[in-house]
Amino acid sequence: MSSNHTRNRILDAAGPIFAAKGFDAATVREICHRAGANLAGVNYHFGSKEGLYAATVRHAHPSRLEQRFVPEFTPGTPPAERLRAFVGILLSRLLELKTTDWQWRLLLREITDPTPMCREMLQEHFRAGFGALLGIIDEVVEPGVPPSRRHQIALSIVGQCVYYRSAASVIPMVVDEEELSAHYHTEALADHVTRFSLAALGLAPPITTQDHR
Amino acid sequence: MSSNHTRNRILDAAGPIFAAKGFDAATVREICHRAGANLAGVNYHFGSKEGLYAATVRHAHPSRLEQRFVPEFTPGTPPAERLRAFVGILLSRLLELKTTDWQWRLLLREITDPTPMCREMLQEHFRAGFGALLGIIDEVVEPGVPPSRRHQIALSIVGQCVYYRSAASVIPMVVDEEELSAHYHTEALADHVTRFSLAALGLAPPITTQDHR
Amino acid sequence: MSSNHTRNRILDAAGPIFAAKGFDAATVREICHRAGANLAGVNYHFGSKEGLYAATVRHAHPSRLEQRFVPEFTPGTPPAERLRAFVGILLSRLLELKTTDWQWRLLLREITDPTPMCREMLQEHFRAGFGALLGIIDEVVEPGVPPSRRHQIALSIVGQCVYYRSAASVIPMVVDEEELSAHYHTEALADHVTRFSLAALGLAPPITTQDHR
Amino acid sequence: MSSNHTRNRILDAAGPIFAAKGFDAATVREICHRAGANLAGVNYHFGSKEGLYAATVRHAHPSRLEQRFVPEFTPGTPPAERLRAFVGILLSRLLELKTTDWQWRLLLREITDPTPMCREMLQEHFRAGFGALLGIIDEVVEPGVPPSRRHQIALSIVGQCVYYRSAASVIPMVVDEEELSAHYHTEALADHVTRFSLAALGLAPPITTQDHR
DNA sequence: AATGAATGAGCCTTCATTCAT
DNA sequence: GATGAATGAAGGCTCATTCAT
Numbered sequence: 001m002s003s004n005h006t007r008n009r010i011l012d013a014a015g016p017i018f019a020a021k022g023f024d025a026a027t028v029r030e031i032c033h034r035a036g037a038n039l040a041g042v043n044y045h046f047g048s049k050e051g052l053y054a055a056t057v058r059h060a061h062p063s064r065l066e067q068r069f070v071p072e073f074t075p076g077t078p079p080a081e082r083l084r085a086f087v088g089i090l091l092s093r094l095l096e097l098k099t100t101d102w103q104w105r106l107l108l109r110e111i112t113d114p115t116p117m118c119r120e121m122l123q124e125h126f127r128a129g130f131g132a133l134l135g136i137i138d139e140v141v142e143p144g145v146p147p148s149r150r151h152q153i154a155l156s157i158v159g160q161c162v163y164y165r166s167a168a169s170v171i172p173m174v175v176d177e178e179e180l181s182a183h184y185h186t187e188a189l190a191d192h193v194t195r196f197s198l199a200a201l202g203l204a205p206p207i208t209t210q211d212h213r
Numbered sequence: 214m215s216s217n218h219t220r221n222r223i224l225d226a227a228g229p230i231f232a233a234k235g236f237d238a239a240t241v242r243e244i245c246h247r248a249g250a251n252l253a254g255v256n257y258h259f260g261s262k263e264g265l266y267a268a269t270v271r272h273a274h275p276s277r278l279e280q281r282f283v284p285e286f287t288p289g290t291p292p293a294e295r296l297r298a299f300v301g302i303l304l305s306r307l308l309e310l311k312t313t314d315w316q317w318r319l320l321l322r323e324i325t326d327p328t329p330m331c332r333e334m335l336q337e338h339f340r341a342g343f344g345a346l347l348g349i350i351d352e353v354v355e356p357g358v359p360p361s362r363r364h365q366i367a368l369s370i371v372g373q374c375v376y377y378r379s380a381a382s383v384i385p386m387v388v389d390e391e392e393l394s395a396h397y398h399t400e401a402l403a404d405h406v407t408r409f410s411l412a413a414l415g416l417a418p419p420i421t422t423q424d425h426r
Numbered sequence: 427m428s429s430n431h432t433r434n435r436i437l438d439a440a441g442p443i444f445a446a447k448g449f450d451a452a453t454v455r456e457i458c459h460r461a462g463a464n465l466a467g468v469n470y471h472f473g474s475k476e477g478l479y480a481a482t483v484r485h486a487h488p489s490r491l492e493q494r495f496v497p498e499f500t501p502g503t504p505p506a507e508r509l510r511a512f513v514g515i516l517l518s519r520l521l522e523l524k525t526t527d528w529q530w531r532l533l534l535r536e537i538t539d540p541t542p543m544c545r546e547m548l549q550e551h552f553r554a555g556f557g558a559l560l561g562i563i564d565e566v567v568e569p570g571v572p573p574s575r576r577h578q579i580a581l582s583i584v585g586q587c588v589y590y591r592s593a594a595s596v597i598p599m600v601v602d603e604e605e606l607s608a609h610y611h612t613e614a615l616a617d618h619v620t621r622f623s624l625a626a627l628g629l630a631p632p633i634t635t636q637d638h639r
Numbered sequence: 640m641s642s643n644h645t646r647n648r649i650l651d652a653a654g655p656i657f658a659a660k661g662f663d664a665a666t667v668r669e670i671c672h673r674a675g676a677n678l679a680g681v682n683y684h685f686g687s688k689e690g691l692y693a694a695t696v697r698h699a700h701p702s703r704l705e706q707r708f709v710p711e712f713t714p715g716t717p718p719a720e721r722l723r724a725f726v727g728i729l730l731s732r733l734l735e736l737k738t739t740d741w742q743w744r745l746l747l748r749e750i751t752d753p754t755p756m757c758r759e760m761l762q763e764h765f766r767a768g769f770g771a772l773l774g775i776i777d778e779v780v781e782p783g784v785p786p787s788r789r790h791q792i793a794l795s796i797v798g799q800c801v802y803y804r805s806a807a808s809v810i811p812m813v814v815d816e817e818e819l820s821a822h823y824h825t826e827a828l829a830d831h832v833t834r835f836s837l838a839a840l841g842l843a844p845p846i847t848t849q850d851h852r
Numbered sequence: 853a854a855t856g857a858a859t860g861a862g863c864c865t866t867c868a869t870t871c872a873t
Numbered sequence: 874g875a876t877g878a879a880t881g882a883a884g885g886c887t888c889a890t891t892c893a894t
Binding site: 025111114123130141145151155159164193196197201202203205208 | 237238324325327335336339340343353354355358360361362364365366368369371372373374375376377379380382383384386387388392395396402405406409410412413414415416418419420421422
């Protein structure tokens with residue numbers, strides 16, 4: 001967009017590196033080297049390593065926002081179907097991190113290990129997704145159920161999904177390889193999480209029962 | 214156990230520091246200073262910083278194992294009650310991290326950001342907890358439900374709990390302060406997670422209904 | 427004088443900064459920033475930082491020369507009165523450095539820590555003041571006193587004045603605060619230096635006697 | 640004295656460099672290079688560049704203190720003689736700075752451009768000399784003369800001496816070379832300053848008269 | 853068995869300067 | 874005439890490690 005070449009090259013180089021290593025472990029040297037830029041370029045264009053990090057996160061954000069958390073449904077689509085879509089999208093983002101998909105990894109880092117400099121950006125992003133999920137839940141719960149309960153229901157659903165990522169290293173320790181490949185791909189997990197949650201919401205039979213799938 | 218005083222002092226000092234800052238951010242300097250030991254002590258006794266880390270994790274392990282995930286119940290205790298106990302213990306460990314309780318924090322770090330050198334220790338620990346939870350679930354599900362389903366049920370329960378820790382920085386962004394202090398202390402969360410899960414398991418009414426609590 | 431706006435803006439900005447911090451500590455960045463000019467402006471217009479410094483000193487000079495060291499006295503004014511005036515003016519310039527009076531500060535810096543590039547300017551300035559003082563002394567000394575003696579008398583007088591500036595940081599170490607505020611403002615110091623010097627010149631009683639002041 | 644070789648080598652190398660260039664312009668690199676030490680040695684032994692500077696000043700101090708400002712006089716030595724000795728010593732220190740005599744240059748730097756870190760050391764040093772001079776003056780002044788006057792007399796004497804150093808670069812501008820070599824060596828200057836001051840104190844005829852010297 | 857001393861690699865940042873426009 | 878962009882050199886400092894004792 002801008003004609004500023006070096007600045008953009010640095011920005012593009014910084015993203016994957018910050019995403020892969022985090023703020024501390026990433027070095028300005030490596031970023032500049034990968035960008036083919038001079039070592040002083042970071043300070044010239046961004047003032048400091050922190051400035052570059054903030055710019056990188058800001059840079060990562062807008063392109064992400066375009067991907068909504070919920071597709072446009074025709075009115076009348078049942079909540080169960082919409083919940084399945086939400087869970088499917090969330091899980092696919094969490095688990096199918098392509099090598100080039102560093103923006104999302106950067107956000108995940110911020111969630112676990114937040115940096116003061118991009119709190120607001122994180123907040124905006126997180127609220128969007130949370131709001132979308134609440135919209136689905138609101139259609140299901142009885143009128144008298146207080147907001148605090150609805151919030152926790154949402155967190156219970158999100159938590160199930162995020163766990164498959166945050167504990168990715170640990171799940172193979174309790175599940176054998178065969179089972180892993182059969183039941184832990186995105187679609188299978190989305191099915192399970194949706195099913196478990198729908199059961200809790202009273203929109204499906206208990207998870208403990210055998211089903212026809 | 215050993216008569217090597219310095220070695221043990223370093224080990225004791227390293228635990229909390231690694232737990233608090235992680236491998237990279239922790240410095241040999243600080244550890245040795247806190248241990249009242251010489252800066253060269255780490256390399257002398259453990260070969261390298263990595264060697265110290267591995268030893269620290271091994272050192273952390275045994276004392277942890279003593280704390281079981283489930284108390285000894287009298288036979289016949291209903292699964293719902295046992296599940297509530299399991300969730301309560303897990304959540305209290307996740308959320309109520311006392312300053313002295315660095316061993317557990319070290320394990321949590323390994324889950325999110327695993328280090329190759331202590332995979333086996335992590336595995337042993339994780340399997341113990343997972344097994345305990347499976348023992349409870351097995352009493353509830355119908356006989357025909359396959360193990361893969363039972364595993365995922367367990368992960369759904371654990372995931373809900375872990376999320377309150379891994380997303381600790383992000384939850385205040387969507388929940389106001391008042392609600393936070395009223396509904397997000399350990400006991401309230403344990404009640405919710407148990408209730409949500411029991412509903413999914415068919416052992417409680419849907420979570421969407423108003424209850425008497 | 428020139429129609430080159432940027433050049434003059436840089437020159438005006440450089441003066442106070444060089445005066446306040448000296449050549450080394452002053453940065454091209456700050457100067458250009460304060461001048462609202464581009465960072466490259468210094469090198470474009472002056473070739474280098476040194477070139478700017480030389481130009482700044484040259485720029486500082488002419489406006490200074492207007493301020494004479496001795497006011498115009500009516501012929502017949504006694505030397506004692508003229509000496510008091512000289513000392514008063516010198517001390518006030520040394521001690522009462524207004525923020526805007528950076529030219530003088532720049533000269534003072536050159537005296538203590540001379541830069542090769544502006545030797546001539548310094549020389550011209552210094553000779554003017556020295557000559558004025560010699561004019562007063564010449565009226566007092568006996569005819570046979572050689573010039574070398576007259577020069578040293580002048581230096582003894584100037585030296586007393588300059589010391590209050592060059593040792594400004596160290597005088598409070600040997601003189602308490604109360605005495606400082608009572609006897610170390612410009613007028614009181616001018617009185618003392620004049621009195622001491624007049625006594626040495628035989629135009630006043632010895633400084634050791636109690637006087638009526 | 641200590642067996643710590645590198646530390647002392649750095650200290651010895653730092654002294655002359657700090658004295659010659661000042662704190663800012665001196666570089667840790669040059670110091671370590673000259674000391675034949677590793678670049679990190681400064682931080683290991685002194686914590687920081689500032690720490691090294693403070694240590695250097697402290698290191699410079701004790702050896703200096705041994706050189707008293709006034710030699711031991713037999714009781715009854717007239718004040719004029721003692722004043723001459725004081726002025727002679729002060730001037731010789733100010734003017735005859737051998738290349739190896741960096742300690743005194745370092746102190747002079749502190750006087751003109753004080754560093755917060757060694758204020759107390761400077762104070763101690765300065766008070767010693769000032770006290771010695773006051774001791775001489777006290778014998779001369781009338782009893783009723785207040786301390787403030789005595790202090791200023793002392794400063795007038797010291798000021799004359801210091802000026803020959805602080806204005807060393809500027810004096811050749813008003814005094815020709817021949818006169819310089821004849822009347823501006825240490826002894827001649829000491830004679831003049833003493834004579835000028837004694838005249839002011841009423842212990843010698845006015846400076847304006849031709850004398851027999 | 854243990855340590856004080858010393859090291860080399862690497863960190864981020866700042867500087868005056870140069871280049872292409 | 875003037876500037877935004879970019880650069881190379883150098884700055885102080887921190888780190889894990891090694892060496893000699």
